Amino acid sequence: TEEWADNISVWVFSSEDFYASSHILILDKYPFCVGEYGALVAIPIRTEMYCYPIESEDVIQAVNQMIAVAHKIEFQGPGSVTPNVYWYFDGIFTNLPYLFNDEKMIFFPPPEFTEMLNHLEEGH
Secondary structure, three states: OEEEHHHEEEEEEEOOOOOHHHHHHHHHHOHHHOEOOEEEEEEEEOOEEEEEEOOOOOHHHHHHHHHHHHHHHHHHOOOEOOOOEEEEEOOEEEEOOEEEEOOEEEEOOOHHHHHHHHHHHOOO
8 A cells, every 4th residue: 555645545556567447347346445434546547546445534635645546647657548537336437527627626425425425424
C-alpha cells in the first residue's frame, strides 16, 4: 500500500510487465481491495492499478486524490490506458466523471455513488 495525504491508504499493483492493470478484471480475488461499499479503482497506465477499499467517509478525500493521481499519471505515460476513476461495486464498474477547468477539478458523481456517500455520512 501507499500512504497518500489525509491518511488515505491505497493498494498499488505495479509491475514492469504490461499486465498489472489487468488485475482489475479479477478484483474480487483481492478481498483486501474491496470494502463494504466497493472500491475506487484506476488504471492510468498499463503497468499500474490503484485500488481504494470503501469503508468510510474517507472515500471523499480518496476520490479527489485518486482523480488527481490518475489524471497526472495517464497524461505522463508511457503506456497510457485511461485517466478515469471507477467505482467498483457488486461486480459493476461505474465511471466517476470529472473534468479540469482552469486547473480546478470538477467532479460529477453519478446518482448511485452520491446515494452511497449519503448512506456513509448518515452512519451506515
